[in-house]
Amino acid sequence: MQVYGKSVTAVIEKRAMTEPRAKKISNVDEIIAGLGDVGYITSRQIATAIFVAENLTKPILVEGSAGVGKTELALSTAAWLDLPLIRMQCYEGLDESKALYEWKYGKQLLYTQILKDKMGDVLGDAPGLDAAMAKLQGFGDLFFSEDFLEPRPLLSALRQEHGAVLLIDEIDKSDEEFEAFLLEILSAFQVTIPEIGTIKSTVPPIVFLTSNNMREMGDALKRRCLHLYIPLPDARLEEQIVAARVPDIEAKLRRKLVAFVQLLREQDLKKLPSISETLDWARVLLLLHADDLAPDMIRDTLNVLLKFEQDIHAVRPQIAEMTRKARQAGERGHATTA
Ligand SMILES: Nc1ncnc2c1ncn2[C@@H]1O[C@H](COP(=O)(O)OP(=O)(O)OP(=O)(O)O)[C@@H](O)[C@H]1O
Ligand SMILES: [Mg+2]
Incomplete structure (x- = not known):
């Protein structure tokens, strides 16, 4: 870590030049394979975004609807590269002191108390007021030094000697002021x-910011990030994801259930089922020992896929027809219903 800045620089221990990140990413295929090894099935588009972000040292702003794998992408990248994952969950009112650092107030108070008790000893030999003030000034600097600093996620991520994955999750839930504050970092x-100076990381973290689009991100932030939109997966990709996450489900049933979900996504619904709903449904089918799709069973479990009563209501009349199509697609050997 390089430390620049004011007089207190010396307080921070000088760290030896650090080793770079252990694993270096050399191409897109390696990312697809590496993330696959930890159970995250990635499209070329996602892998390319990571490759570019890593090489340009840019954060990635990941957008997409709920449950498409935004958070999991960061978790899986950390697992694959064997890097510490530092996660910051955003919320309204999140500020610098929760995100970057705080002073250890309790410790400062304790030390102040001790200093007060020892005041006589400390100032005893100071000849006059100016000298006494100068001595106290020295203690002031000490109270705002590294020893009293409580690092929060952003600072911790910058200081990881071998790099880290920094996940700034749901940035759209934070306030605009917080977004502006992130820019320098x-x-x-x-x-x-x-009070300390500038702290610069030598091995910059891989940064993922995720957003559900609760509010539009500012242009300045967008400019500094690489934008990655994760769409709902096509049938092929979704089949692979189900195979990775719910491996016990038999291949033909997997194709059929994915085909059914894909058909649901063609409907005009308030909330389309996402990957997380597909995975939950696959687990439910396993639990029910289903060996095929059946309209009754689908009706009984539709609440796993659809989260609004009005959507369930809208889909019900079409279940028999959709089941027939999904079964056909499964029998044909691929989950695409077109
Ligand atoms: N490509 C993928 N490969 C494997 N599993 C995936 C993939 N995408 C999503 N998942 C799984 O889907 C679930 C939802 O993913 P995740 O929590 O990352 O969604 P999200 O986009 O962050 O949703 P939200 O916006 O609600 O936070 C997780 O259990 C995750 O493991
Ligand atoms: Mg998430």
Whole structure:
């Protein structure tokens, strides 16, 4: 870590130049294979975004509807690269002190108390007020030094000697002021602590910001990030995801259930089922020992796929026809119903 800045620089221990990240990503195929090894099935588009972001040292702003695998992408990248995952969950009111650092107030208070008790000893030999003030000033600096600093996720991520994956989850839930505050960190991978100086990371973390589009992200943030939109998966990709996450489900039933979900997504619904719903449904079918799709069983379990009563109501009359199509697709050997 490089430390620049003011007089207190010396307080921070000088760290030896650090080793770079252990695993280096050399191409897109390696990313697809590596994430696959930890159970995350990725399209070429996603893998390419990671490759570019890593090589340009840019954060990735991952957007997409709920349950398409935004958070899991960061978790899986950390697992694959064997890097610490530092996660910051965003919410309204999140501020610098929760995200970056805080001063250890309790410790400062304790030390102040001790200092107060020892005040006489400390100031005893100071000849006059100016000298006494100068001595106290020295203690002030000490109270705002590394020893009293409580690092929060952003600072921790910058200081990981071998790199880290930093997940800034659901950034759209934070306030615009917080977004503005992130800019310095995301463009230069450094932060300035007035009392200490500037702290710059030598091995920048791989940064994922996720958004569900609760609010539009500002242009400045977008400019600093690589944008990645994760769409709902096509049938092929979704089949692979189900195979990776619910391996016990038999191949033909897997094709049929994925085909059914794909058909549901063609409907005009308030909330389309996402990957997480497909996976839940696959687990439910396993639990029920289903060996084929049947309209009755689908009616009874539709609440796993659809989260709004009005959607369930809208789909009910078409279940028999959709089941027939999904079964046909499964028998044909691929989950695409077209
Ligand atoms: N490509 C994938 N490969 C394997 N599993 C996946 C994939 N995409 C999603 N999943 C699984 O789907 C589930 C939902 O993923 P995740 O929590 O990452 O969604 P999300 O996009 O972050 O949703 P939200 O916006 O609600 O936070 C997880 O259990 C995850 O393991
Ligand atoms: Mg998420």
